[in-house]
Amino acid sequence: MRLPVLNVEDCLKIGERLKRLRMINSLTQEELASRADLTKGFISQLENDATSPSIATLKDIVDVFGVSMQEFFSDTDDDENVVFGKDARVQATDDDEKIKVELLVPGAQNREMDPVLVTLEPGEEMDEQQFHEGEEFGFVLLGKIQLRLDDRLHTIKKDECFYFTSDKKHSVKNIGKTAAKILWVVTPPTFYY
Amino acid sequence: MRLPVLNVEDCLKIGERLKRLRMINSLTQEELASRADLTKGFISQLENDATSPSIATLKDIVDVFGVSMQEFFSDTDDDENVVFGKDARVQATDDDEKIKVELLVPGAQNREMDPVLVTLEPGEEMDEQQFHEGEEFGFVLLGKIQLRLDDRLHTIKKDECFYFTSDKKHSVKNIGKTAAKILWVVTPPTFYY
DNA sequence: ACAATAAGTTTAGAAATACTAAACTTTGCG
DNA sequence: CGCAAAGTTTAGTATTTCTAAACTTATTGT
Incomplete structure (x- = not known):
């Protein structure tokens, strides 16, 4: 042999x-x-x-x-992925950026939702610069954040979540003492980072 | 091992x-x-x-x-049939209809073209009732026909052919004294008889 | 921070086999 | 029929497939 x-x-x-x-x-x-x-x-x-x-x-x-x-032995990826582990994450931000955004379901074509994991160090803020159609849902996995929608502020703690339409100017800031992690789902998928 | x-x-x-x-x-x-x-x-x-x-x-x-x-390791029979004899034809019309339409390549899934053989007795006409996207090609094997595209008439004799986009209302009539036969190819495949 | 456990890697080796060389058999052709 | 081509079988060697177990790394809970 x-x-x-x-x-x-x-x-x-x-x-x-x-x-x-x-x-x-x-x-x-x-x-x-x-x-x-x-x-x-x-x-x-x-x-x-x-x-x-x-x-x-x-x-x-x-x-x-x-x-x-x-x-x-197929060289084309025919089988749609259903389960995505940690190793399947695609980081959408550079390592030198303080805000870390990871795509949880890479290859988002033909999907209605785009889930990402957002990590914010204490004091850091993620701005949304562009309006777009759609809706957003977030679940705070870790830490405490402040969500701004237009002129209103909301404090959201671990295990709390938010849901809003994307036609408002919005930003998120980590107001806690430790890193915050947010599981964030956007529909329809939009790339804005 | x-x-x-x-x-x-x-x-x-x-x-x-x-x-x-x-x-x-x-x-x-x-x-x-x-x-x-x-x-x-x-x-x-x-x-x-x-x-x-x-x-x-x-x-x-x-x-x-x-x-x-x-x-x-493929289980599908990769050698597609290339040659289709008369015995492979599938008649798409009933015997009592005056217009005879035969599929020349049965099992048209996964093909870009659908070739059929149309037989018209003298004086008979085949109407297209529906518009659809795509293109059509025809070759007159026998006889003489008249092709109407929207409001324009075309006479096409044996060994002549036609090609048009399918977004026009069209019909074909046998204006000869003998049967007409047309080899007709439609893309993408559409079933309209 | 540390301990315990889960998860993965490496090592040594037994058992099995992948593949050879050559003898044997079958097939095809003149 | 004789001969050569083509295919099959046999015996055996070298290699590898796969194991059990030790070792290392990563993760999780306190």
Whole structure:
């Protein structure tokens, strides 16, 4: 039996495909191993291209994911993602910016909502510069914030939320002593950061 | 490493797929072996499911055929029918109707064009009642017809053709003394008979 | 901050097999 | 029929697939 040649692994990317599928399905290596009747050590080796599975074993694994061999080797992303873990987040702001905005569902085409995670350090404020149509919903996961809608101020604490139409000028400021995190959902999707 | 389980071989049919591809490419086992840097004995074993290749080796083999791993594991019969004889025609009109319309390429899903054969007895007319988007092309195989587009009339004889956008009201009439036959192609496919 | 646990990685090696070389069998052709 | 081409089978070596378990890193709760 042949050693996997580096260029084959490169172009087939078996490890990468396996890891991606595992993340999409929110499984640990141990859970996947258990379902495919393998060991977690082997799953780790596969994901890191330290070894290659037999075709039969690969089939067992992709069966756990409910994916065909054809789909597994497909280079187009046909399967709409339903579950998005932390690693799927796309940061929409630079690391040097104090405000951190992360897209929770990247690739928002064909969707009605755009959920993002906003992180504000103490004292920082996020301004909305543009009006747009639609509605916004926010849930404060951490900290205490002040929401300004036109000329009115609202204090919102952890586990409280807000909902307003996007035709008002609005901004959010962290008025607490620790970082604030807001789960924010916009409909229809609009890119404004 | 796991033995190939029988049901895996059954559903993946690796040997069968390999043999079919080899036949399509008119290669002997020895030629294929030579091109993939393997032995003919091994090819024979693979085709008879006596053993299973590693993924890397499978990739080498399908590369010889110019096929991707995705295509290799595809369950759809990729070789689309290209030739449609008379026996493949599907009549879209009843026998008691004077106008005869036959689909030339049945199962038109996933196609950009819908070709039909229209037969008109002398003096008969085929009306288009509905507007729709798209384009239409026609070739007069037999006879002489009159094409009306909105308020304009066109006489088209055997071996002449027409092409227009479908946003016009249109109809066709046989103005000859013998039956007329028109090969008519509509894009995108629309069912209007 | 720290401890405990979850999650992932690495190591050593047993068992299995991927693949070979060559002998054997079948098929096709003149 | 004889011969060569094509395919199959056999025996075995080198390699790898996959394991169990130790180790490391990451995460969570107090």
